[in-house]
Amino acid sequence: MGDRNRVTVGVLGSYGGRNVGDEAILTALLDRIRAGRPDVHFVVFSRNPEHSRGAHPDVEVVGWEGVCRERISEHLRRLSVLVLGGGGILYNTEARRYLRLVRTAMDDGVPVFTYALGAGPLTDEADCAWVRATLSDAAEVTVRDEESKLVLEEAGLTRPISVTADPALLLRPGDGGEALLRAEAVPAGLPLVGMSVREPGRAAEHLDEEGYHQLLANVGDFLVHRLDAHVVFVPMERDDIRHAHAVVSHMADADRCTVLRGAYRPQEVLDMVKQLDLAIGMRLHFLIFAALAGIPLLPLPYAGKVFDFAQQIGAPALRGVVRETAGLLLAEVDRLWDERPARAAHTAARTAVMQMRAAGTAERLLAYLDRTAPRPHDDSPEPTVASPAG
Template structure:
């Protein structure tokens, strides 16, 4: 496999959906892989190819939604390996859509590497069947958290599963945040508390839309009155804007908050989060960005992946976003603010450990890639600054 024109790596996930978290995963993954293997030719399978080409003009982009099996096969058969994942895509009614493409690749004898994939909720028997039949034949299976490992095991997958961490943890904050906030007319010289909300849906089935809007409005009022803060709603997906405005409409003083609209690229959002004094949120990658930026954070778990991340970074691990928890939630916000300095050191240490785990996914993949497509003999591949020598890994070693 591989050739004079480089090794061809397909990447399949929820890319092109204009979700900041998914695009952060893709950015971190490709930067890491291409940095170590410059001969890699990337083919991104995107839900919105025009959007993905605009974001990543350096890679080949293929649209797959609505495409026939024959058309998909044309692109799959030319790959040396297909990466599946990097985000939460294996859940009820959605898993089968991605795994159909995986099966197409496997029919053309293309090995499949699941890259820190996220799973759950996964109880539908059709989707569980797809998981068992498809991932059993994968070359390597890595997941981003213990919750995903448990979900796949409960779905009946009986093979080694390696737990790493979310690829977006490899991103680093920059210095553009102040300018971006100024462009959004966010007040200067005041405390800024970021909030992240999301829509109910298949990935958040327990959310009561109106109930949690009112709950978070109470939190917003508390932040304004207790901390004299300005609340900045940070959308991670387009529909988050509507829900942010719904929360603001229930606040006593909606003028004490700003709903961001201009920042949509992962690096932009990460840089904005770096400017915050506190972060309270539902979206996983908003919380990851806060941890990377050293900002005290309070997760509002709506799913296992958020609860799991809260435990990993030592943040308060509330059990859910429920209306009756308003008193508990306000107490946690108050405690977080009072203890923010003491918590920062522990969170920083835990986040550094997660970054190391996140890099292991890339190390596993690059080691596997060497077994099927050795790098060009003209010179060794570039090494990641934090990476030491790595042995070749057999499937059973992972």
Template sequence: MRGPTGLTIGVLGSYGGRNLGDEAILTGLLADLREQEPNARIIVFSRNPAHTALAHPDVEAVPWEGVSRVDSAEVLAQLDLLILGGGGILYDKEARRYLRVVRVAQERGLPLLTYAVGVGPLTDGVDTGMVRETLAGATEVTVRDQESRMVLEEAGLLNPITVTADPAFLLEPEDFPARLLREEGVPAGKRLVGLSVREPGRAAERLDVDGYHRLLAQIGDFLVQRIDAHVLFVPMERDDIRHSHGVLSHMIAADRGRILHGDYSPRQVLGLMKHFDLAVGMRLHFLIFAAMVGTPFLPLPYAGKVFDLAQRLGVPALRGVEREVEGPLLAEVDRLWDERDSRREATARRVAEVCDQARGTSQVTRAVLDGLRSRTLARMAA
């Protein structure tokens, strides 16, 4: 229950889908809200309310997919503020689904804040128009990267846009005991490389499945030979398991590879990254986690958001996954291993800067919450 001066805040995003990146975003966002507004009643609009309620027992979780305007309006009528984001949810064919709920909220005069949201690709006329018109009525617009700001500006949004960083940068790691690695079949006392793959799908439509499976298998085999490593595939969502098996099936040294099978929280996976000597990956939040704990990492960009992260952190990133360019990728992996110590300090400095930028979302949110809180107290005093 909320306290006598607590606000009721709704959070809408791609939550409850068992994607560790999205769940990391929600975990960081909720921790931020609790710190700023301890007495708040928080309602999360989730794809899977049961999953969200289990992972976050201090919030209420309600469905939003397949819910009528009338039913959405009943929940929205209880809110003082609707937060959209964070994460990459405003892109072609998907933006309209989230904004349908937002429009119902705005029809009721509910304030809207976008929380380090990710935007793009955005080329469809319907989605572009909805994003422009809906966010024009937002109290504050914050995005997680420069690319998202550019997409919104090209869509015609005239509001001030604040660039912050992904809410996952707000997380603190949870210990991942070595015994869990043993239970996952990873031998003790060996160098360990983390590898992250993903499915093609709308976010990575240009990926040729068999081609990139073979390419990543070559990277895995190279690291086994180059540094005498074992490789642990880290699925960030369910379908990554299948693609990890696909890569592993092409490895010559398949006996040196394992796939993480346990059900772990974002904070646990963040703690797991400390066990890796090196990380090579496609998934954005796998790379964010590696950066946060100081593990040397190489991004394999399939989308602008991954390339943007590499640029912000000052690390090399080759677009060879889409083009199946083996030589440059293996050379960059080799260079990363040789230069890992010399790069560490510069990367840590960049990571600290991005963490500060992530806390910038909190500053924007705090100003909005302070205004709402003052108006609530004024109504109660009247």
């Protein structure tokens, strides 16, 4: 057992899965809470402890998949609070896996704070029942977008839900992007357009694989012919590399493309996105990185979370990634390029607003910690009750 007087915050999410977006969420979350409470000791519950220890050598990492309840309880009982999230972890068949661990924490007397969660699709009744039974008892429930709030409400959750924004919006960029792109043999002196693709699956259950491969190949060829551009595919998960190559295989100008292959930290991916002139993509966090980089972006929504982000950022968004949208999509790409200075300025203003909302999640958690675990040398009287926020 650890020091009972130490403030220990557990963080549970889809961490260790080698998804750049999830790792960006964790990086930004840890940085923001550390800035407000340097005394906090973090315990990250990871799907791949070895990967998480390498990425975050300054935090304690615990594996949780395939571990029995008794062993997990030993770690949970040390916590001052368990933070669930952020990111899109509450969807069909997956939600119950996370919420079982959350319920174990609650049964051990550990309060739970949900941190800018993403939810949906969530229609399986077993998962909906876990949501109702577990999140009803959380100290506070915050979600990253209106779509996730609606999904939780439709699942039957009746308690107050606060909408903030994705934690990755607070990721801080560096300046190493140009060198990283040169190392990947991306040519200098040409317009660079980034593209992001993803696999079909439970989070993208309506995606037509063959259709969107051909559609994006048409877009890639258009970018080469219309803009004399070089197309850079930016994988956010390792399997994205395969789908990027599938798109390239349909292109007439495949030699004008680069599929990034390196294993990069979130900040490194953000730094490379900063070197692009335009971003077109499916992955939510690729689009968030484009917004942070201040470049014009065109979302290709395959799910509500991407469409919601497009609306909030003020970007054009087609309602489906299908063959029938090819003409409209090419017209949007053409318009976006011609209007990119104005679009970039508009995106920057909207991004700043979303960053303030993302910071609000951290402020809520810090306020909760201040109520329940006062800072060292704090002479103010301790509260007798840790009242959950509304």
